[in-house]
Amino acid sequence: MPNQPAEISLNRLELDKASILAVIVSLLADELKSLRYLSVHHIGSELWDASTLIGDVHETCESDQYPIAIGADSLELLSLATRVATFFNIYDSGLEDYLLRFKTIGEWAELVVNARLRGSENLTFATSGSTGTPKQCPQKWDVLVNEAHFFAKYLGPDTEQPAQRIIALSPCHHIYGFIFSVLLPLQLQLPVIRGPQALALINQRKMQAGDLLIGFPFIWGQLTRQGACFAEGITAITSTGPCDPRLIRQLRQQGLERMIEVYGSSETGGIGMRGDPESPFKLLPRWQRGSHADSLSECVSGSDYELNDQLQWLDQAYFRPIGRRDKAVKVGGINVFPASISERLQSLPEVAAAAVRLMSPLEGERLKAFIVPAEGQDDEVALKALLQAWCTCNLTVAERPKAFTFGSKLPRSALGKESDWPL
Template identity: 55%
Template sequence: MQGFELSETTLLEVIKALVADELKALRPETAQDIFPEDWDKHTSIHPLPADSKQASLQADSLEKLALATRVTDFFQIRESGLEDYLLRHKTLGQWAELVAEARKRGTRNITFYTSGSTGQPKACPQEWQSLVTEAEYFRQVFTQKLQQPIQRILALSPCQHIYGFLFSALLPDLLDVPVIRGTRAFSWVQSRNLQAGDLVIGFPFIWKQISRSQQPFPAGVVGITSTGPCDPQIIQQLQQQGLSHLLEIYGSSETGGLGWREQTDQPFELLPRWQAVEGRDDVLLDLVSRQQQPLNDQFHWQDNHHFYPAGRLDQALQVAGINVFPARIAEQLRQLPQVQEVAVRLMSPAEGERLKAFVILADPQQSESELRQQLQTWCQQNLKTAERPQAFTFGNQLPRNSLGKASDWSLQTSNLTPTE
């Protein structure tokens, strides 16, 4: 669809998500108090007097510079020459107007960011028309599954990442349908305040929470999940609760969507934009640019149009839909004077969905409870939420199996004897 453009209302929602994400990184100790759902176009970016009735982000000069940079980079505003005006404008609504003007001047591509193997943000620019084409393709898939046009979108994923952007920003504007976001959307889904024609945008962690409810789904609702593998048992549970269709979408910030499937025991169907490369399982051919695109996962091909992901190439794991790198986190913890050695890995399904750490104390005489508190405080101050180990286990040697390889450990014991 040539000429299609985002509305200012949607631009404001994306800007709110970007600003909230950046503020949470800048203010980790008060991140839980940042609620973008309470913001609107009149929300001030500058500090306001305490008695002001206008909502404000209370951003100081350095914070405002960081926020403006985040929005500038995402929408590639520098190409329009308007980026300096962000620092002059005072409200989120004015920022949305400026982004709309920049896009009218031709700066339409989007740059998403993801964490690379070093944990540093990696810029992933995407052509605007490729994003629109992908949204249009999935519109047809969803409509076929619903057997009717999409009527409404409930967005449980933030829209500053490519997955949320495609399906809770671009797609609803493409279809001209309403969007319900955030905690309100979650509440509606949990209470099954849904109707035929609803599309629910989620990710594995949030679908697990939804699956715990005993409320049945009404007929004619389609859910989608992405950002990481979804437990087949969770999908089965949701289907038993009456969810008509739950589609898994596979892709990344670097590539956009690559494939989709509905049955967890079936391969992903490759999107039309991509083509397998003879003899290679770590790249795809982009039929638009005619360039080979490196992949984050290796693929096992069933045929030229269907594949199974076969493990990450960059050692990243998914926590609540966010890439984390346990080796990098362990290296950071290893620099602390209280820590002699440490291993970090994902909890088992029975333990939870977060990271855990096994620690060898530098001083065997130090109290474990005291060190646990010190480590928790350090993680709170220095790591992002998804990166923080939620359980610390202590021992005198790292867990190894009978072959001497690193192994898992139980949270229920002191783990002085490693588990297989």
């Protein structure tokens, strides 16, 4: 029997200005990261608020009114406005031109409020892929609200471990971060702590029972290596990629009460969930098994969705992802393609052969490269420096290998297949 559609909340959920402001800050920081080739930590977005000037303070006659300015030039400003207009579907209200007339983040947030009143209800998320143009993924507002409503019932006041506070370690402009650190706290009327403040709360051991941590595998790996301690009664939710069971077990040893894994994507939203890394995922109420193994069907519309993952079905409701069909891996929540990076490295005249892999959980969460030097490249120190410089100039942060190993031939198994190598 197919799953029944999710119950629709009786109370109309709507974004408030504070939530919109948080999403705009996250969007602008992410866009500037790409435009300026900086890490998000160098953007300084933790200091931005409603009064922050988006443009260059030197281009306004009222510079004294803006203690903080992003300093976007005319081309950056156009990119930032396009990013915000696309995410909030402002084009549906016809108000998109007003973004360039307003100066501050708070004025942009107010415009989004007005746009939503005029019909800009749905949202458009972007995939996190690092090759090519990110894919735009429109999502209906009611679908997002229904998913938040489902998890609000699962984590709300009528449960054994009700959430009391949201500690958000994931950016809220991604669909996962949006559902769990914007919609869920609105549904449950809970406070949210984000970004550096959230990390400081963990590092200073100021968490408390009822805290709900919203993160992803990269950050969980960081917390295990730091030896973070968790107070009794803390729940964590992970998504954006598979979380190694060893990480979850280690976090449990460090005091974490429970870890909930949510499987999904920007294209689909949440698909399934589980509370035990050894168990299969269970479909969320929106979905049923599709016409073939690697597809899903919406219960209400019957629309089919092709998945990027291969799924192993145990029955009509339970499944296990068994690998990406496109051979992508996640680095910091971003899709990267090791085979493509290997080919680019191997095209360099100094490299005879190259292999790129994701590090093991014990090694880290970044990529590593095995390099067979070309003839005459005997100085490994110089070659490593050359490769690191090339990667900095030609690869995104997530694509750059953080460890290089050199050898006379690529590692192979006894059967002749490419194999892993230790650092």
